Amino acid sequence: MHTSPLPPPHPDAAAHSQRLTRAIVQTINEAGGAIPFVKFMEQALYAPGLGYYSAGIRKFGADGDFITAPEISPLFSQCLARQCQQILTDDNRIILEFGAGSGIMAAELLKELERLDCLPSQYLILEISADLQQRQRETLQAQVPQLLERVQWLEHLPSEPLDGIILANEVLDAMPVQRFRLDEQGVSEFYVGLGDSKETPFVWQLLPTRDEALRSAVESLRPILPVGYVSEINFALPAWIQSVAEILASGMVLLIDYGFPSREYFHPQRDQGTLMCHYRHHAHSEPLILVGLQDITAHVNFTAVAEAAHAAGLHVSGYTDQAHFLLASGLPELLSALESSQNYLQQAQQAKTLILPSEMGELFKVMALTRNLELSLLGFAKDERARL
Numbered sequence: 001m002h003t004s005p006l007p008p009p010h011p012d013a014a015a016h017s018q019r020l021t022r023a024i025v026q027t028i029n030e031a032g033g034a035i036p037f038v039k040f041m042e043q044a045l046y047a048p049g050l051g052y053y054s055a056g057i058r059k060f061g062a063d064g065d066f067i068t069a070p071e072i073s074p075l076f077s078q079c080l081a082r083q084c085q086q087i088l089t090d091d092n093r094i095i096l097e098f099g100a101g102s103g104i105m106a107a108e109l110l111k112e113l114e115r116l117d118c119l120p121s122q123y124l125i126l127e128i129s130a131d132l133q134q135r136q137r138e139t140l141q142a143q144v145p146q147l148l149e150r151v152q153w154l155e156h157l158p159s160e161p162l163d164g165i166i167l168a169n170e171v172l173d174a175m176p177v178q179r180f181r182l183d184e185q186g187v188s189e190f191y192v193g194l195g196d197s198k199e200t201p202f203v204w205q206l207l208p209t210r211d212e213a214l215r216s217a218v219e220s221l222r223p224i225l226p227v228g229y230v231s232e233i234n235f236a237l238p239a240w241i242q243s244v245a246e247i248l249a250s251g252m253v254l255l256i257d258y259g260f261p262s263r264e265y266f267h268p269q270r271d272q273g274t275l276m277c278h279y280r281h282h283a284h285s286e287p288l289i290l291v292g293l294q295d296i297t298a299h300v301n302f303t304a305v306a307e308a309a310h311a312a313g314l315h316v317s318g319y320t321d322q323a324h325f326l327l328a329s330g331l332p333e334l335l336s337a338l339e340s341s342q343n344y345l346q347q348a349q350q351a352k353t354l355i356l357p358s359e360m361g362e363l364f365k366v367m368a369l370t371r372n373l374e375l376s377l378l379g380f381a382k383d384e385r386a387r388l
């Protein structure tokens with residue numbers, strides 16, 4: 001990841017960004033001059049046809065803005081396949097993936113499950129970006145044409161609960177969040193208003209929050225946080241977990257994302273929160289620029305995920321970091337089977353990126369939520385639920 005100045009966008013990209021900017025300016029004007037940041041983030045990422053995830057710009061991989069684990073190495077999806085194999089039985093045969101990105105994880109996972117003779121009867125993908133749906137179809141057509149008939153794209157959650165596996169890799173971090181500051185008296189919320197900068201018309205405005213849920217959640221953190229503390233809360237998360245719980249009759253939800261338990265998330269030293277933007281492999285923390293051209297993310301509070309899961313009737317069956325999950329799911333064996341292959345060194349290097357604590361190994365966490373499943377899950381030999 002570079003720390004040098006951000007490269008200027010291509011003229012076409014800049015024109016695209018201006019179209020989205022105009023749409024958000026209109027929303028702000030209609031709202032009387034400012035909108036909560038959560039609304040800005042939602043439009044910046046998901047405005048139909050214009051948002052970062054909704055429009056056709058290249059996001060993933062070496063020539064995009066960031067690289068996710070399945071893009072780094074097929075070993076990631078191969079390990080995931082081993083965890084899935086443990087659960088895919090004759091009665092438990094459906095996989096549903098949320099936010100499938102470029103489609104590479106679905107393709108590699110299906111390839112490996114075919115090799116393990118353990119294919120799901122259906123592989124469902126729920127992707128809110130029409131552009132990415134198209135890209136996923138192309139990836140699967142190119143990589144696993146023989147399995148394409150098992151893959152189905154959904155517009156909504158399935159109407160019938162399913163028996164099987166629900167997967168979401170780096171989906172929760174892409175959900176819009178509310179940003180707050182703890183004040184001496186009360187709680188302020190970050191709004192986005194209009195200024196007169198040439199680069200972006202958007203400016204931060206700190207206003208006393210009118211959102212009772214935000215106020216009370218932040219007030220409950222007052223005993224552990226210093227005044228002036230800035231962070232985020234994802235209030236859409238409990239509803240998302242609830243809707244996922246409702247469609248799982250039996251099986252496992254596997255969530256992979258970067259984040260921490262609540263105590264680390266709201267650590268007094270993390271006093272500027274966790275908002276991060278990714279633009280052509282530069283990471284920075286200014287979401288109001290490059291509108292529609294950069295990813296905006298917030299880390300995941302896994303304690304909040306566990307609480308929401310519990311409230312929704314799911315069992316939190318495992319929580320660990322990505323390194324331990326992959327190591328327990330067969331990474332060493334998969335890698336040693338490649339020792340004589342031509343690109344072994346490259347694959348070993350990629351595996352290191354997935355598991356080294358200084359890379360993705362420690363910051364990324366894996367959480368398993370289950371229903372009606374009595375199994376000791378393969379990937380969670382080192383179980384860290386006690387830290388939640």
Ligand SMILES: C[S@@+](CC[C@H](N)C(=O)[O-])C[C@H]1O[C@@H](n2cnc3c(N)ncnc32)[C@H](O)[C@@H]1O
Nearest residue numbers: 053068099100101126127128129169170171174
């Ligand atoms: C950071 S990307 C991760 C893509 C992919 N899972 C990967 O690991 O490469 C986030 C993905 O989640 C999708 N997404 C975000 N919110 C979603 C939701 N509520 N339902 C389904 N997909 C969602 C985005 O469109 C995008 O495909």
